[in-house]
Amino acid sequence: MAANSRLTIAVHALAWLALAQRDGRRQLTSDQVAASVNTNPVIIRRSLGELRRAGLVSVRRGANPGWSLARRPEDITVLDVYDAVESRPLFALHHAEPNLECPVGQGIRPALQTVYAGAEQALRAELGDTSIADVLHETLGA
Amino acid sequence: MAANSRLTIAVHALAWLALAQRDGRRQLTSDQVAASVNTNPVIIRRSLGELRRAGLVSVRRGANPGWSLARRPEDITVLDVYDAVESRPLFALHHAEPNLECPVGQGIRPALQTVYAGAEQALRAELGDTSIADVLHETLGA
DNA sequence: TTCTTTGTAACTAAGTCTGTTACATTAAGC
């Protein structure tokens, strides 16, 4: 069960909010979002809570409660969502410090960091090129 | 402890093999590699075993045993290593099938797959641009 | 004040990753 579907859940929730908004529904409760994603409402609250802290959605409490987008769907990229829900780096360095008396152990960490930074940058650039509006369009259109 | 350092360990091992080879040592045992990476020899055997199945290293048993590169360091890319040691995709889709009666739940999976495929492709292109020779050069040079 | 939902804590269950011990298997060299 430990596969990482947090980005999937968050993007799904946002696309559903975007569609609901387009159809005139002002907000959705976490129960309504959970029904589309097919998971527990608490999972949705946790995910949308992270998106709220990132400024991507806002929440209304009291009467007529629920979640709504804080920006236009075309102004939210998948990269924004990724940054909001994924905190850990793609690749980790050594758990234990490598042997500094070996020339490789001594210099490899900055070399690897350079490689990993380039790879993450490429990934981020690609994710930044797709918006929630794009995802919704592809979801409905294809 | 569950952070993913498999790529780090594998690249480190290969860089160390490349350097040893350049210095005239024909092969290294998993104990010797483990001493540089600072981990258990079994971890190294598991990692190098995957690289062997991918055709990146070869192993010699019996007398004078140990591991050596099966290709020149400039002909092994970090992408080759990534493919050898990382089997799981970067992002997972929903654990449970989304609600197919919701238009978003119905169409979002192929839309997400497109986004994820593009991101992985960008990552792979970047990893494919760096060889073990490059990593070793940066490790020793900088 | 009411009333529905959010926000969160606490817990379970499943899975990943590193590290460790133990041991059968391998094969080059004598």
Place this chain on the structure above:
DNA sequence: GCTTAATGTAACAGACTTAGTTACAAAGAA
């Protein structure tokens, strides 16, 4: 053939991640 040192693997422990669930205090529009 025998010897011998290292490989290949199984089995397990321990720390951590993630999804899912229950329960309940806090919020806040009407």
